[in-house]
Structures are given as C-alpha cells and as structure tokens.
Amino acid sequence: MRIPFSKVSCNGNELKYIKEVIDSGWLTTASKARSFEEKVAEYVGAKYACAVNSCTAALHLALEAMGISEGDKVFVPDMTFTASAEVIRYLGGHPVFLDVEYGTCLITPEILENAIVKHPDVKTLVVVHFGGHAAEMYNQQGNGIVDICKRNHIQIIEDAAHAFPSQLGDKYVGNLGDVTCFSFYANKTITTGEGGMLVTNNEEIYKRANTMRLHGINRDVWGRFTTDSASWEYDVIAPGYKYNMPDINAAIGLAQLEKAESMREKRQKVVEFYYDELKDVDLLDLPVSKVPFKHHSWHIFHLVLSPDAPISRNELINKLAKEGIGTSVHYKPLHHMTYYREKYNLIKEDYPTSEQIWQNNFSLPLYPDLQLEECRVVCDSLKQSLGV
Ligand SMILES: Cc1ncc(COP(=O)(O)O)c(C=O)c1O
Structure with a gap:
C-alpha cells in the first residue's frame, strides 16, 4: 500500500x-x-x-x-x-x-x-x-x-x-x-x-x-x-x-x-484536514464529535457513504486499494456475527441504526506519521471515486 x-x-x-x-x-x-x-x-x-x-x-x-x-x-x-x-x-x-x-x-x-x-x-x-x-x-x-x-x-x-x-x-x-x-x-x-x-x-x-x-x-x-x-x-x-x-x-x-499527546495532536491535524476537505461532499456523512477535538484520541476516522453514491462501499474500498490507499470497516456489527446471531436469535430489525451504519461505513487512514500531502491524495481519490 x-x-x-x-x-x-x-x-x-x-x-x-x-x-x-x-x-x-x-x-x-x-x-x-x-x-x-x-x-x-x-x-x-x-x-x-x-x-x-x-x-x-x-x-x-x-x-x-x-x-x-x-x-x-x-x-x-x-x-x-x-x-x-x-x-x-x-x-x-x-x-x-x-x-x-x-x-x-x-x-x-x-x-x-x-x-x-x-x-x-x-x-x-x-x-x-x-x-x-x-x-x-x-x-x-x-x-x-x-x-x-x-x-x-x-x-x-x-x-x-x-x-x-x-x-x-x-x-x-x-x-x-x-x-x-x-x-x-x-x-x-x-x-x-x-x-x-x-x-x-x-x-x-x-x-x-x-x-x-x-x-x-x-x-x-x-x-x-x-x-x-x-x-x-x-x-x-x-x-x-x-x-x-x-x-x-x-x-x-x-x-x-x-x-501520547504529541501523537494525538498529529492525528488531530489529519482529522482536521479530512473534515476540511470532505465537509462539502454530500455523499459522505463524517463522524460527529460532541467533544472538543483536543479531547478526542482520534483512533478512527469513520464515515458513512450515502446510499445515493454512484458506487457501493465495497467497490469504493476496492478502488481505493487499487490506488494504494488502505481503508477499513468499523465494524460489521455483532448481530451479523454467526455465533451471536444464532445463540441469541438476533434480527437486524432490532438494530436499525447500526444496520444502517454497517451497510455503508468505512474508515480512512489515520496515524501520527501520515503526511498532509498523503491525506490530500486520500481525499482526492475518494472524491474522484464518488464523481465529485
Ligand atoms: C472496542 C474494542 N474492544 C476491545 C478490543 C480488544 O483489544 P485487544 O486486542 O488489546 O485485546 C478491541 C481491539 O481492537 C476493540 O476495538
């Protein structure tokens, strides 16, 4: 990658x-x-x-x-x-x-x-x-x-x-x-x-x-x-x-x-860049922070893709991977996992919000040594994939 x-x-x-x-x-x-x-x-x-x-x-x-x-x-x-x-x-x-x-x-x-x-x-x-x-x-x-x-x-x-x-x-x-x-x-x-x-x-x-x-x-x-x-x-x-x-x-x-704090600050800078670059992209819901950014450890930058997007979440992840950009999904919810689903007879209708998130969620690269030029590459590739 x-x-x-x-x-x-x-x-x-x-x-x-x-x-x-x-x-x-x-x-x-x-x-x-x-x-x-x-x-x-x-x-x-x-x-x-x-x-x-x-x-x-x-x-x-x-x-x-x-x-x-x-x-x-x-x-x-x-x-x-x-x-x-x-x-x-x-x-x-x-x-x-x-x-x-x-x-x-x-x-x-x-x-x-x-x-x-x-x-x-x-x-x-x-x-x-x-x-x-x-x-x-x-x-x-x-x-x-x-x-x-x-x-x-x-x-x-x-x-x-x-x-x-x-x-x-x-x-x-x-x-x-x-x-x-x-x-x-x-x-x-x-x-x-x-x-x-x-x-x-x-x-x-x-x-x-x-x-x-x-x-x-x-x-x-x-x-x-x-x-x-x-x-x-x-x-x-x-x-x-x-x-x-x-x-x-x-x-x-x-x-x-x-x-710990200097690495946190570096992650926060990456996050601020992502918010700035992606805030106007209607096809993406960015993570909501109800605490000040400096109170957030920023382990994950988690987004939800709109169902109206021209490509699916999985297609997007594959496309970014082909361009050398790693992403992840946090999480496939537990009601989907065979063990919990079968043991407790879980049905997705009981978890409407996590089900909605799971259909379209993905997370962007985020670590202290991620350079802002690299963040720009991530955002440009993402926007291009979405046709915006
Ligand atoms: C929310 C959550 N809880 C617990 C764990 C387990 O952590 P560990 O791998 O240190 O056992 C993880 C690991 O990723 C996690 O994401």
Whole structure:
C-alpha cells in the first residue's frame, strides 16, 4: 500500500528501554511494567492500574472482579469489536446488545434509559468509547450514563480500547467510572505490540484483578524473586489466568506514553484536514464529535457513504486499494456475527441504526506519521471515486 490504513510510530525511546530490559536479564513482568502502570494511572488520574497482555484480558478481569457469573446479563453495544462481548461469555454471562447513535456510534443516555425499561434485570453495562470519542458519561442535566447507572444500580465497565488519551470535560477516560480497560494492540493510539491496562479507583477491584491476572497467586512474580522471603511461599486463592504484561512490552509502552499527546495532536491535524476537505461532499456523512477535538484520541476516522453514491462501499474500498490507499470497516456489527446471531436469535430489525451504519461505513487512514500531502491524495481519490 502506498498509504496504508495504519502504521505504528516507534521513533522515540522504544529501543533504548527495550535494551534496558534485555540488559537487566529479567524479561517478564518487573520494574518496567510497574512503572508503566504508575505512569498510566497518573496520566488519566486513576488510583490503580493493572498491566495485562491485552484489552480483552483487562475486560475479562474487570467483569470477573465485578462478580459477573453464569446467567448474568450485560448491556453491550452492537457496533463494536467482538472482544467487548465475548468476555461476558467467558464467565457464562449473556450480552444484551444495544443499538447505537448515528454519527457517533455510541450508546447514549437515551438509548440506555430505553434499554433499562425493556430489560430491568440487567445490572452491568459495557460502554465502548467508539473511535476515541468519550460516551456521555456525565452531562449538565445530571442525566449522563454514570448518573443513570447509579440510579438503577448498574455497574459500568468502560471499553476504552480506542480512547487513550481521551477526555470528557476536565477528566480523562480512565477516571470517569468504576473500571476502564485500554488496549495497546499494535494499531492502537499508543502501543506495546500486544497489551492492555485495567485502571480503577476501586481498591477491591484492583486487588482482585491483580491477583487473577497471574494464576490467582497472592504474591506477584517479581515480588517473589526480589524480596528476602522464600519465593515458593505463595498461596493460590482462585483459578486465575495468565494475563501479565512482560517488561519488553512495557518498555515500548513507556516510550509511547512519553509521546501520547504529541501523537494525538498529529492525528488531530489529519482529522482536521479530512473534515476540511470532505465537509462539502454530500455523499459522505463524517463522524460527529460532541467533544472538543483536543479531547478526542482520534483512533478512527469513520464515515458513512450515502446510499445515493454512484458506487457501493465495497467497490469504493476496492478502488481505493487499487490506488494504494488502505481503508477499513468499523465494524460489521455483532448481530451479523454467526455465533451471536444464532445463540441469541438476533434480527437486524432490532438494530436499525447500526444496520444502517454497517451497510455503508468505512474508515480512512489515520496515524501520527501520515503526511498532509498523503491525506490530500486520500481525499482526492475518494472524491474522484464518488464523481465529485
Ligand atoms: C472496542 C474494542 N474492544 C476491545 C478490543 C480488544 O483489544 P485487544 O486486542 O488489546 O485485546 C478491541 C481491539 O481492537 C476493540 O476495538
């Protein structure tokens, strides 16, 4: 691809910190992971952080720590990646899929309130901050998602795979609700290659997640080998998982974190260019941002093609690919996925907005090192393909 859809930006202290790990002789979880946790917690203003090997792992640990078990129902958006919902099934729970808002692809307070009336037995919600746009957790009317959940005794898990760093008002995502899960997968806004982080202000959730991420052992591995007490003196208090983040990955994360805001600013410049160039193209619906641009992590620039366009979404994607321009689709909604559709008898009529989005959605290249001349090539090719 001349202009790939996604490209990692590793031009800071990544190699330096990786070398420090290799020189230390200790390649798995140790001081770099600890330091990465402290710095991420400090960045978002949360008390505790738990570094793990994926956002999926963080979501699983969060649900487990919040007590989700066999038969529990959990609200989750239909327009998301399967990880947001599959973790509910890991614990024997059942996702209850919610349609999303056109333009933001988010669950709104209104969507949630209607869902509560229909499903009063659901007591947990997974919110996805789609594309990096923080969902309306709070608002001036005191009727944000957090307020509604408090009134209805619903616990919230934030899937912030796209949202580092994103803000709602003066607070960062990671310090808005009970527990938040970030992804540091290779294509995310900051990366560790593979990795994730659970952050919370709740000590009990933190302690449980911290224990369960490493086999349910009541001492961390590094602690076992760096203190005077016997390394074999540990207890297993539950059948935990193997989800810890190795120091090699944390080393990359520490270097990425140093550039998190400058990389975000570069992505914002790309987005501003796209809005400027494409705002008058009637055949395209651009993403709606209800938060200031500088509060948005801009992981994805997500558009919807008009059904009146002279070519279909798939033809457009193929045409751009032939010209060397990578695009993607976020997402094929979960009600279309065989497993969820068959298990829960899902029908598209119940998800009219995500169905409408899915028929024509696509995402443009967006990464810090994308040059504005390249953005111009993307926009020119797109407009030419649409005959405008
Ligand atoms: C919304 C959402 N949630 C969760 C995940 C899972 O992240 P990870 O690959 O770090 O497990 C992704 C990955 O792309 C995602 O897009």
